[in-house]
Amino acid sequence: MKKLTTIFIVFTLALLFVGNSTSANNGSVVEQNGQLSIQNGQLVNEHGDPVQLKGMSSHGLQWYGQFVNYDSIKWLRDDWGITVFRAAMYTSSGGYIEDPSVKEKVKEAVEAAIDLGIYVIIDWHILSDNDPNIYKEEAKEFFDEMSALYGDYPNVIYEIANEPNGHNVRWDSHIKPYAEEVIPVIRANDPNNIVIVGTATWSQDVHEAADNQLDDPNVMYAFHFYAGTHGQQLRNQVDYALSRGAAIFVSEWGTSAATGDGGVFLDEAQVWIDFMDERNLSWANWSLTHKDESSAALMPGANPTGGWTAAELSPSGAFVREKIRESASIPPSDPTPPSDPDPGEPDPTPPSDPGEYPAWDPNQIYTNEIVYHNGQLWQAKWWTQNQEPGANQYGPWEPLGDAPPSEPSDPPPPSEPEPDPGEPDPGEPDPGEPDPTPPSDPGEYPAWDPTQIYTNEIVYHNGQLWQAKWWTQNQEPGYPYGPWEPLN
Numbered sequence: 001m002k003k004l005t006t007i008f009i010v011f012t013l014a015l016l017f018v019g020n021s022t023s024a025n026n027g028s029v030v031e032q033n034g035q036l037s038i039q040n041g042q043l044v045n046e047h048g049d050p051v052q053l054k055g056m057s058s059h060g061l062q063w064y065g066q067f068v069n070y071d072s073i074k075w076l077r078d079d080w081g082i083t084v085f086r087a088a089m090y091t092s093s094g095g096y097i098e099d100p101s102v103k104e105k106v107k108e109a110v111e112a113a114i115d116l117g118i119y120v121i122i123d124w125h126i127l128s129d130n131d132p133n134i135y136k137e138e139a140k141e142f143f144d145e146m147s148a149l150y151g152d153y154p155n156v157i158y159e160i161a162n163e164p165n166g167h168n169v170r171w172d173s174h175i176k177p178y179a180e181e182v183i184p185v186i187r188a189n190d191p192n193n194i195v196i197v198g199t200a201t202w203s204q205d206v207h208e209a210a211d212n213q214l215d216d217p218n219v220m221y222a223f224h225f226y227a228g229t230h231g232q233q234l235r236n237q238v239d240y241a242l243s244r245g246a247a248i249f250v251s252e253w254g255t256s257a258a259t260g261d262g263g264v265f266l267d268e269a270q271v272w273i274d275f276m277d278e279r280n281l282s283w284a285n286w287s288l289t290h291k292d293e294s295s296a297a298l299m300p301g302a303n304p305t306g307g308w309t310a311a312e313l314s315p316s317g318a319f320v321r322e323k324i325r326e327s328a329s330i331p332p333s334d335p336t337p338p339s340d341p342d343p344g345e346p347d348p349t350p351p352s353d354p355g356e357y358p359a360w361d362p363n364q365i366y367t368n369e370i371v372y373h374n375g376q377l378w379q380a381k382w383w384t385q386n387q388e389p390g391a392n393q394y395g396p397w398e399p400l401g402d403a404p405p406s407e408p409s410d411p412p413p414p415s416e417p418e419p420d421p422g423e424p425d426p427g428e429p430d431p432g433e434p435d436p437t438p439p440s441d442p443g444e445y446p447a448w449d450p451t452q453i454y455t456n457e458i459v460y461h462n463g464q465l466w467q468a469k470w471w472t473q474n475q476e477p478g479y480p481y482g483p484w485e486p487l488n
Helices: 002-024 029-033 061-067 070-080 100-116 132-150 171-189 206-210 232-243 266-279 315-327
Strands: 037-039 042-044 054-058 084-090 119-125 156-159 195-197 219-226 248-254 283-288 370-373 376-380 397-401 458-461 464-468 484-486
Touching: 054 061, 054 070, 054 119, 054 315, 061 084, 061 100, 061 283, 070 100, 070 315, 084 100, 084 283, 100 119, 100 132, 119 132, 132 156, 132 171, 171 195, 171 206, 206 219, 206 232, 219 232, 232 248, 232 266, 248 266, 266 315
Parallel strands: 054 084, 054 283, 084 119, 119 156, 156 195, 195 219, 219 248, 248 283
Antiparallel strands: 037 042, 370 376, 376 397, 458 464, 464 484
C-alpha cells in the first residue's frame, strides 16, 4: 500500500510539473538565476553560470515617469523579453535633490520588478551635476533607505553614479573616493547585491577604473555609449578593462548620437550589440519615453501602460525590441511600421528619367533628400550615411515608389534647438571650419559662463575665442579632448 501511495504522489507531482512548466516558463529570470555575483570579471548567477541581462532604461522619472508602472514593465517583460529594467532618477534638473518625492516612482519600479521576477537597477542619475561628490550625503541617505527596503531581494542592482563628467572629475581623485563612502552604506543593509559604479567622461573611461579597482567583490563598472558617436576606440577601452579583470555593465546605450537625438544608427548599433554579446556584457537601452528624439523607444501618443502597436514604436524601439526578443528566444512577431493612410496606387511606370534624382551613394550624408536605388525612389527620414535603402524595414529610408513624386518642397527651416535634458554629447561631430580670424573686439562675444548651455556658440575665455562643438555645460574651454574648439 505504501508503495502504491508513493507512486501516486510521484505521478501527481509529475503532472503538476508538466502542467506548470509552460506557463511559468521554467520560472522567472530571477527564480532561474537567483543571487547574482561577480566571478573572474563576469556576472554570474547563483549556480556560477554566466548571465547576460538585457532590458530598457527609463528616461528621467521627473519628466517621463508616466511610462514607469507595473503594466508597462510587465509588457516589456512579456512582449519584449526584458530581464532588467533601469529606473533613472535624475539628481539635478528637477530630480531628487529638488523633489525628493520622485523616489516614489523608483519604489514603484522596484516593486513591480520584484513582483514580475526581473532584475531592476536603481540609478542615481548624476549628469549636469558632473561630480558625484556634490550630492554625496544625499546619495548615502538615499541608498541607505533603498538597501534597507530592498536589500533582501536578489532582484536589486544599485547604480550609484550614472555619468561622472567634466575634465576635473577623474576616477582616482573623485569617483573612487565617492564610491568608497557610498558602498559601505549599502553593504550595511545588503552585503551581496551588485553595485554599479559610473566612470569618468560620461562612464566611458572604464580603463581608468580597471587600473585602480574598488575593494568589493560584487562591484561592476558602468560603460555607456551612443552608436552614432562612439566606435572602436571605446570598444578597445572596454576590452582593456576586461583584460584587467574588471566587470563591466553597459547600464546605458542608445541607437542615436550622444545627444540622445540624431540618427538612428542601426548598423553601428548592431556592431555594438555583437560586441556585447561576444563578451557577455549586460545592457539597458536608453530610453522608455515618447520624447521627440531618436533614441526614444516610443512615438508621441504612445500608451504609457504598454500594449504598444507598430505605430507606437519608434525605429529605435522596434530595433531594440527585436534584439531583446532574439536573445529571449521569443518567436518573431516584429511589428510592421504603419503605411501612410490611403497612399493611392503607385504608378507602375518607372520615371522616364530617374537621373533627375541622384543614385544613392553610401559615402554621402543624407537628411531629407530623395535618391534612386534598386529601381525605385527613397527619401531619407533622418540623418543617415552608409545605410542602404531597403536593407532594413525600420531604417532611415522611406520608399516613394517607382514613379517620381511631385516636386519636393524645401524642408522647413530647423527650429531653434532647445537644451536637451537627455544625455550630453561627448562625441565629436564635424562643426565645419571655424573662422580663424578673431574679431578685433573680443567683447562682441560673451565670456564663457559655466552655468550656460552651449551647442555651437562662440565664447571668450582666458584670452581667446572658443566654439562649442556639441552640447556642453560647465566644461571649461581648454581641455584637449573636450567640447570646445579654439578659434585663435
